Amino acid sequence: MYGPTDLPTVEFRRLSPGPPVQRGRRRITWSLGVFLAVLLLLLVGGGMYAVAPLRDPLPAATVKVTLPTSMAIPGTVPRMPWPRSGQAMISVDGVGTFGAFGGSKPLPIASVTKVMTAYVILTEHPLAAGEHGPKLTISAEQAAAYPAERARGESLVEVRAGEIITERQALQALLLPSANNMARILAAWDSGSVAAFVKKMNAVADDLGMSDTHYTDPSGLDPDTVSTAEDQVILASRAMELPAFAEIVRQKRATIPVAGTVRNYNELVGRGGVVGIKTGSTDEAGGCLVFAAVVSVDGRKLRIVGAVLGQPGANTPVQLDRVFAVTRSLLRVTANVLAVHTLVEAGEQVATLRGPLGAGSTVNAIKRVQVIGWPGLRVRLNVQIPAVSSGIPAHTEHGQLTATIGAGEPVVAALRTGAAMEPPTTWERIRHHR
Known part of the structure; x- marks a missing residue:
């Protein structure tokens, strides 16, 4: 048995804490890192994915x-009252050609030729509105030719040697009573000779694109002077742009030296808006007319230009009556169908x-x-x-x-x-x- 003093001594020691257990914490830390990394990738990648289309320029509309x-x-195409024979064309300046009839064979054009004669004179010697221009003196030779010209039945104005006439008066004699002798006088005044002037007429026709026209004289008396309705419409539109030409061809009469008062052969002038231009008639050419008229459409002035060639008849009055009748019909239909569309x-x-x-x-x-x-x-x-x-x-x-x-x-x-x-x-x- 042991006594109290003999009891064995028991020694108690406080155990110091050891190092922490790391396994659980490492697992948590690793999981959190993975989560954050994935989130970052999603945010960064998604943001770049979202921004990419905003950086690209949009295509234009x-x-x-x-x-x-x-x-x-739209509407019914108008039917034109074309003549039964010859040629015809009608056009509206700034709008277009209304139509044509009779093909494009060159035909004699008689005194319609004088439109080109006047056009060449006025482009070589321009006249302002109302201006008379330079003076011409009729030579003894030109005056002496008058009796023989008259005997041939030509369309003339009387002239005398030494007569002084202005350019405007000469053009009035040319275009109103259609004086053949004044065509020759003007040609010689401009170019020195008729032949030289005719060359100039043909050169101008070429420049204007009148490909089916050929002039052999300045008056149109020669049947070898030929053209087409289309070519004459081209020329007439250009000639009407010349103020002096447009003034003269719309006159019903004029007074010139020696011949006195002369009248316009174009009986349509002053009727139905007609403001010119030139008649022509011979046995070979028949009745011919190049014409211009002004109509009003919705307050706007429009100029109609046309040509009718080769109308039959036994003599000049009959030929011109027929060409006037055809022209009146063409103008009436054209004026009626021109409208705002x-x-x-x-x-x-x-x-x-x-x-x-x-x-x-x-x-x-x-x-x-x-x-x-x-x-x-x-x-x-x-x-x-x-x-x-x-x-x-x-x-x-x-x-x-x-x-x-x-x-x-x-x-x-x-x-x-x-x-x-x-x-x-x-x-x-x-x-x-x-």
């Missing part, structure tokens, strides 16, 4: 024109706009697009629309439509957008990119 490049004025209505769509991501709008005419003409006449159309980046407001003026007939003045009309074409939002761009 596309434009599709819905109008044709040309169209015929609507090609495009106000608000009518002429093009579409298509944005880069499907947005769109229309381009429409602001007001009616109208031209003066006749049914069947072709009109050229040209739509010009500026480029659009990605959007455009509603009802904004944008572009123009041009309508042109022949060589006339174009009709220009403004265009505007329909509904607004909004540029795409950021979200639409990102979504579209996906």
